[in-house]
Amino acid sequence: xxxxxxxxxxxxxxxxxxxxxxxxxxxxxxxxxxxxxxxxxxxxxxxxxxxxxxxxxxxxxxxxxxxxxxxxxxxxxxxxxxxxxxxxxxxxxxxxxxxxxxxxxxxxxxxxxxxxxxxxxxxxxxxxxxxxxxxxxxxxxxxxxxxxxxxxxxxxxxxxxxxxxxxxxxxxxxxxxxxxxxxxxxxxxxxxxxxxxxxxxxxxxxxxxxxxxxxxxxxxxxxxxxxxxx
Amino acid sequence: xxxxxxxxxxxxxxxxxxxxxxxxxxxxxxxxxxxxxxxxxxxxxxxxxxxxxxxxxxxxxxxxxxxxxxxxxxxxxxxxxxxxxxxxxxxxxxxxxxxxxxxxxxxxxxxxxxxxxxxxxxxxxxxxxxxxxxxxxxxxxxxxxxxxxxxxxxxxxxxxxxxxxxxxxxxxxxxxxxxxxxxxxxxxxxxxxxxxxxxxxxxxxxxxxxxxxxxxxxxxxxxxxxxxxxxxxxxxxxxxxxxxxxxxxxxx
Numbered sequence: 051x052x053x054x055x056x057x058x059x060x061x062x063x064x065x066x067x068x069x070x071x072x073x074x075x076x077x078x079x080x081x082x083x084x085x086x087x088x089x090x091x092x093x094x095x096x097x098x099x100x101x102x103x104x105x106x107x108x109x110x111x112x113x114x115x116x117x118x119x120x121x122x123x124x125x126x127x128x129x130x131x132x133x134x135x136x137x138x139x140x141x142x143x144x145x146x147x148x149x150x151x152x153x154x155x156x157x158x159x160x161x162x163x164x165x166x167x168x169x170x171x172x173x174x175x176x177x178x179x180x181x182x183x184x185x186x187x188x189x190x191x192x193x194x195x196x197x198x199x200x201x202x203x204x205x206x207x208x209x210x211x212x213x214x215x216x217x218x219x220x221x222x223x224x225x226x227x228x229x230x231x232x233x234x235x236x237x238x239x240x241x242x243x244x245x246x247x248x249x250x251x252x253x254x255x256x257x258x259x260x261x262x263x264x265x266x267x268x269x270x271x272x273x274x275x276x277x278x279x280x
Numbered sequence: 281x282x283x284x285x286x287x288x289x290x291x292x293x294x295x296x297x298x299x300x301x302x303x304x305x306x307x308x309x310x311x312x313x314x315x316x317x318x319x320x321x322x323x324x325x326x327x328x329x330x331x332x333x334x335x336x337x338x339x340x341x342x343x344x345x346x347x348x349x350x351x352x353x354x355x356x357x358x359x360x361x362x363x364x365x366x367x368x369x370x371x372x373x374x375x376x377x378x379x380x381x382x383x384x385x386x387x388x389x390x391x392x393x394x395x396x397x398x399x400x401x402x403x404x405x406x407x408x409x410x411x412x413x414x415x416x417x418x419x420x421x422x423x424x425x426x427x428x429x430x431x432x433x434x435x436x437x438x439x440x441x442x443x444x445x446x447x448x449x450x451x452x453x454x455x456x457x458x459x460x461x462x463x464x465x466x467x468x469x470x471x472x473x474x475x476x477x478x479x480x481x482x483x484x485x486x487x488x489x490x491x492x493x494x495x496x497x498x499x500x501x502x503x504x505x506x507x508x509x510x511x512x513x514x515x516x517x518x519x520x521x522x523x524x525x526x527x528x529x530x531x532x
Binding site: 053261 | 487
């Protein structure tokens, strides 16, 4: 009962998810590049890759579903397949976020260039780094790297809050450049979502490797603390 | 009602073969506990030690303590008394082929000298209802023999026979391995219902079955209990690498 075919199917599932991960990571990097150099041809590449990502999402889900139905996986194999299904959904949404950013870049391209009080490239670099590290943790099954990703999310959240504050102020005080500020705000929001998806991926890697559910750790701990003090 | 089972330093031999080594565990009352492991790992020997059936083999030997509730079965009780308190169901249904359905269920009580006809009727009906067979056989109780039933019905008849003597513990050694999926499902539903009244220990090779019916699961390997924990833990995140390798099919 060594289940060689099942092990091969697990390996194939992992390989397919890595291809999907490569596409999603490339899409977000391209979207960031499109913003940086204001190049609409790069936006076209992002749009095209979204279709490929969507197709892969369906194929990977189907393979995972087949394995759950046919193989009745247990323990680490069961956790792996569940993690793949969830990571697959997060990668697809990273692709959506990339498309959303490239749409905003297209929009901004039709407007005069203006200085805005927000460092989008810095935020993008951090979000992309989180995606890269979360995928590294998946490839290597490395929970140390995954936990490092979790700690990075706070910084991106803080940047998003600061951007919201600064850009809404621009919209209130300088209506002439409000459309540009709105686009920048939506790009920040998309980057913040990318960071959230990277965090989800890292949490799923920890669940797969260690069987530990670390989701909502802070909010649940705070809720517990409130109950005990209240 | 079921009682807990406490096993302390249990060792068993077949001749020179040391088939169970230093088994210690507490099986909770009124729960189903599954025992899994590869063929020859000792799980069937273990359940046969829980009702002193192991020692019926002349070359077999047992040391250690097994307490069924407050009864130390290797110190305080005779095997006949233990088998009344501990019912057993085997892999292949084994009804008495020439006996009627009624007599199959009543056989254990009659063997113990129980002769009250009215009470017997009630016990047979209750046992067949508890084993989810009553509706299928109530019109043929004394007309049909146990052997005339289907395999799944025969197994439920054997469960009814075990329940008729009002045991506290029900041991099941691969009770559904010879049955089709529908009959298997009925046996599993039955285990689920019975565990509120009895302590159930089930040996199974079907890990999905263990996951479905049991709250606790023990993994045996080479005569040793490698891991004993909640079924949820065993099947989602076992502590021992050997357990994980077995349930994920990496060896066995």
